[in-house]
Amino acid sequence: MNPYGITLTLVVFYAFSELHGRRRTFYTNPVLLSIIVIAAFLWASGYSYESYMESAVILKFLLGPAVVSLAVPVYRSRKVIATYWKEIAAGIAIGGTLAILSAFYTARLLGGSEEVLLSIAPKSVTTAIAIGISEKMGGIPALTAVLVILTGILGNAVGVEILDAAGVRDRIARGLAMGVTSHGLGTARILLDDELAGAVSGLAMALNGIFTSLLLPYLLEILK
Amino acid sequence: MRPYRGLAIIFGFYALGEFTSSALNLSIPGSVLGMLYLLAALLGGAVKLDWVENEAEAFVRNMSVMFVPPGVGIVAYIGLLKSQAVSVFGALIISFLITLLVTAKTVELLRGGKG
Numbered sequence: 116m117n118p119y120g121i122t123l124t125l126v127v128f129y130a131f132s133e134l135h136g137r138r139r140t141f142y143t144n145p146v147l148l149s150i151i152v153i154a155a156f157l158w159a160s161g162y163s164y165e166s167y168m169e170s171a172v173i174l175k176f177l178l179g180p181a182v183v184s185l186a187v188p189v190y191r192s193r194k195v196i197a198t199y200w201k202e203i204a205a206g207i208a209i210g211g212t213l214a215i216l217s218a219f220y221t222a223r224l225l226g227g228s229e230e231v232l233l234s235i236a237p238k239s240v241t242t243a244i245a246i247g248i249s250e251k252m253g254g255i256p257a258l259t260a261v262l263v264i265l266t267g268i269l270g271n272a273v274g275v276e277i278l279d280a281a282g283v284r285d286r287i288a289r290g291l292a293m294g295v296t297s298h299g300l301g302t303a304r305i306l307l308d309d310e311l312a313g314a315v316s317g318l319a320m321a322l323n324g325i326f327t328s329l330l331l332p333y334l335l336e337i338l339k
Numbered sequence: 340m341r342p343y344r345g346l347a348i349i350f351g352f353y354a355l356g357e358f359t360s361s362a363l364n365l366s367i368p369g370s371v372l373g374m375l376y377l378l379a380a381l382l383g384g385a386v387k388l389d390w391v392e393n394e395a396e397a398f399v400r401n402m403s404v405m406f407v408p409p410g411v412g413i414v415a416y417i418g419l420l421k422s423q424a425v426s427v428f429g430a431l432i433i434s435f436l437i438t439l440l441v442t443a444k445t446v447e448l449l450r451g452g453k454g
Contacts, residue, residue, distance in 0.1 A: 178405045179353045258416055
């Protein structure tokens, strides 16, 4: 096993994390920048993705236990769930379903191929879970990963501003909408303004991951 | 804190989730099932929070770098992305706006402006 893939990933990611620490804006997102730089490097040098993945696959594998670990933040928020369970249930049912349907139908309307439809359907779910869903559903996990991150960046960049412009002031509504739509990156953004909305957003992200992975397979059966 | 207890529990639930998912041929990812098992174990008291919290936090905190290798796989699909750019990015933006606004407005309506 060659050590280059994992080393390259860690070094590039660390460098962009340092940059992000100094300039904390959406366009310095270290995940997206690392993907672009490493993909461009592979493309330009002709070094194969398979050789890169020989050791980088270790990082990908760790997404499994990382998703399992999300049980801990959900468990810690059980008081928030108990207080706002009605709003959370409604927000996730509506937002989670709408995220899938709107992405799937718009992509189809604009002439997307089946692989694209399957890859874009889970785009509002947290990256780790979306990759798992895409793999299981016959989508392209790499495309899903990139689309999920772009959706997150969109929420991080303009989500709060759009909610302001639309006159949404309710803190629970704002948190739920950000978490359901733009997962971790949306949560990180609204957390800067409002701790309660941020906590609700993080919770919505985790619960929407569960909801979508349960719903999507059955929904796709009907949609296809 | 006992060394390895947290990791053993997290990997144990992950393996159990993967096993259920493949043995029953479910379309839910094994990792999500593993999360549900761990959550159930925490809620039911079978696993204490302090047995797993340090390791779980380390995983969650360091999750971002794990998205890079799967994302780099995009290098094989640049052609596809170019040929379907309108569909992909159009759907991304429209779906983002619809989901954000409808979810926010519905929940706000449901709460009747409680703030």
